[in-house]
Amino acid sequence: MLDLRFLRENPEIVKQNIRNKFQDSKLPLVDEVIALDEEKRKSQQEADALRANKNKVSKTIGMYMAKGMKAEAEAAKKQVAENSAALAALEAKETELEEKITKIMMIIPNIIDPSVPIGKDDSENVEVQRYGEPVVPDFDIPYHSEIMETFNGLDLDSARRVAGNGFYYLMGDIARLHSAVISYARDFMIDRGFTYCIPPYMIRSNVVTGVMSFAEMEAMMYKIEGEDLYLIGTSEHSMIGKFIDQIVEEKNLPYTLTSYSPCFRKEKGAHGIEERGVYRIHQFEKQEMVVVCKPEDSMMWFDKLWQNTVDLFRSLDIPVRTLECCSGDLADLKVKSVDVEAWSPRQKKYFEVGSCSNLGDAQARRLKIRVKGTDGKKYLAHTLNNTVVAPPRMLIAFLENNLNADGSVNVPVALRPYMGGKEKLIPKQ
């Protein structure tokens, strides 16, 4: 969400930004919102004047009553009553205009960083970095669910009976691997100075509407029946929600948090053939990082954040690349974003395992996350978030890249302490 004042003063910048994102149909919204804003300010001024008058006259009524001047008091009451209809009309107009304005402001995209490559869609995303050899071994790599099954590690049939499609039982070594990855990722981030958090897994509706758009909410969030509660789709929801309406002290910045939570998603919409198994599911677990910082520091943190994910995958012997979202593929709220992709030797391509975003002050403006500077001045914080790991999807990359010809799976050194010291997992069948 942009600052309305900024838009008012820089309509051309906002329009060019819309063009850069290939959303030309939104161009008329800029002038529309400027006109609405002018109208709103005008009616606010009128209404304020009426309210000021009402307040003044009401006070004189008190004085008259105290002195027992009944007739004068009644006359003043009549005077207020005369204005009340006009005031009510203006107030209705004010709220209506305000609603229209916010609705549009929610749709107008955030100004992208100058460094973001211009492009129409994800086909024009730009690779910024690549680590590790994308090896294709000389034996066939089975589909990830089949690899898991050789360890008796996955039971989708029972999951379907118990909860339906999109759920899973992880068993034995695979389940242990899942927990090991999460624990390792947690400690990895703690070692890098992040504060470990376990947030609420359910949040109220006002937090939901604060952290996401209505469309996102419909497509993602599970509602608890009979309660004003939703299951979180990512710990970002409760972690950012933590700061809603807060004024934080500048000396406490930056907040560098790493949170664990299960994530619940409806995943409404079409699923492709590559999304069988545990790639796209209704429930998964995620170690996340969230940063709330000063505006001037957000780009520095952005680079650090995605680098953390790259380093973690590297430490598990998984080749990765970083792909920058071009202007057209960048979500409206984001200033800049990269996807971290892991190598799939089976598909012979990279696939998304994490996404790192700098929201600038857009999220903070929506949620009123402010910083009180050491000079007493207040300003909006910048917010960022990034995936550390999200198994079981992450396990796909892990299993494919550490698989041996004999079906065994190497346990990278870093993970061994979390796997009872095992160097290798041996298939059960």
Add this chain to the structure above:
RNA sequence: GGAGAAGUCGCCUAGUUGGUCGAGGGCGCACGAUUGGAAAUCGUGUAACCGGUAAAACGGUUCGAGAGUUCGAAUCUCUCCUUCUCCGCCA
């Protein structure tokens, strides 16, 4: 889940027969005076948001949130949220 009490400006607190209360006092904080420096003392200032202005002045909104009664609500009514105490129930 049941019963009771309460939620005021960073913190503590005054304010309930509705009327100069957006709000008094204390602490804290900031600045200034005093001091060789500090403590203590004294003085001044100290909520957020919107509009307005070159900047001010000024106007509006907000006393947990929302709605209502009223010319007027921190004060009355309703709903919700939160906290505390007691009981119940659990991990």
